[in-house]
Amino acid sequence: MYILLALIAACALGIALHFLLPSRELRGVVVTPGIATAVAAIVYTGMQWAGVGQDSFWLWLASIGGSLAVAAVVTLALSATRTHSDAEKKAALGI
Template identity: 70%
Template sequence: MYILLALIGACALGIGAHYLIGGRELRGVVVTPAIATAAAAILYTSLQWAGVGEDSIWLWLASVLGAVVVAVLATLALVALRRRSDAEARAALGI
């Protein structure tokens, strides 16, 4: 049940990251929180299988903050890809 704390924390920080990263008009509202939540689930589960206990600070730092870092990097990559795609489409149309 502790995994829910990590997922909720990562999702909440992902919501905050969504509003701090520019280019919100180029992506959906739930992209960054969804990536953060999925990354938190993967990191938490992987570290638990590796034998890291629930009382370890490294489990929580990696699953919550690490997931937000992954989400921010993925969101920045998506925004850059979208801007490049839009610029190519504009150039093709002669706009």
């Protein structure tokens, strides 16, 4: 049941991260929170299988903090890719 707390926290902080990162008009509002939640689920489950207890600070730091870090990097990469692609298409069209 504690995994739900980690997932809810990752999703809520992912929503905040979406609004803090630049170029949010180039991506959907669900991208960053979705990535953060998925990564939090994978990390939390993996660490539980590895034997880390639910009361461990490292479990929570890795699942929530790590998911936000991964979500930020992926979101920035997606935004940069989209900006580059749009610039190429505009140049090809002569706009």
